[in-house]
């Protein structure tokens with residue numbers, strides 16, 4: 063069985079999806095749509111696809127089996143719902159949507175139309191993260207007692223499109239965009255959901271009307287607390303997740319390496335050959351389609367990430383601790 067795949071949005075991340083599809087014989091990209099048609103034309107001619115400016119016309123004409131949505135965040139809901147209503151399975155880029163209300167609307171449409179939708183939480187498929195998760199589960203370092211995650215990188219770079227800096231289009235700045243990766247990583251490593259949080263958000267503007275950074279204290283349903291620090295202001299680049307256990311500690315630099323201490327200094331541990339995380343995502347989605355089940359990264363799980371990010375902004379606004387994900391979430395395996 064092969065699947066015809068259409069892409070909505072011919073921006074930066076569409077290239078990664080096309081590259082991953084070239085490694086999977088079951089996936090046959092057929093078309094791409096972008097309102098900036100010169101973008102879809104360029105990717106279409108380089109990859110032998112049909113090019114459209116209107117994604118609805120593309121879906122109605124091409125009748126793809128799978129639609130990949132790589133649009134600005136405020137367009138995720140409408141595009142995913144339209145694709146689901148036409149009976150297409152969907153790979154939706156993270157974050158699922160602008161807020162939990164939109165996530166609920168997507169979930170309802172997907173369930174009504176009995177299609178599979180998976181949000182592209184790439185963290186689950188990165189080799190260093192997978193190895194870190196194996197160490198946690200092995201118990202070799204004892205019980206995991208806390209996580210401190212720091213991600214600092216200048217966010218306002220000239221190449222970043224303007225919509226990332228408009229709250230109405232992106233849902234927020236670095237907390238929404240990179241923070242959804244951070245929250246996903248913390249939840250997925252601990253098999254849990256963020257349940258309570260307190261956050262402080264920094265709004266000194268660099269561009270647009272979104273925040274430039276923030277920090278938060280998170281409680282998880284696993285009883286493992288975590289701190290999160292995200293800064294998009296200029297400074298040294300940091301991307302570190304430190305995990306502290308009762309008998310050791312672990313330093314995870316996603317995409318770079320994994321270091322473990324069993325009492326002494328950190329030593330780097332070997333990590334299996336790097337797999338392309340975008341290939342891993344497709345394999346998960348294909349499994350869900352063929353076995354007629356929820357993807358491992360479930361709808362409720364993806365909603366829980368948005369709920370936690372939403373909570374960061376609310377906590378800052380209200381100057382209070384916020385409770386989220388009380389209905390829990392079926393966890394991604």
Ligand SMILES: NC(=O)c1ccc[n+]([C@@H]2O[C@H](COP(=O)([O-])OP(=O)(O)OC[C@H]3O[C@@H](n4cnc5c(N)ncnc54)[C@H](O)[C@@H]3O)[C@@H](O)[C@H]2O)c1
Nearest residue numbers: 071072073074075095096097098132133134155156184223
């Ligand atoms: N998983 C990851 O690691 C990762 C990395 C980067 C981006 N992303 C996510 O991918 C999504 C897209 O990000 P990007 O960096 O590719 O953005 P981008 O701005 O480069 O691309 C978005 C494209 O959508 C097009 N577009 C806008 N409105 C449209 C419409 N109505 N119909 C058709 N096309 C339309 C734009 O013209 C643009 O080409 C976002 O959700 C982002 O958070 C994920």
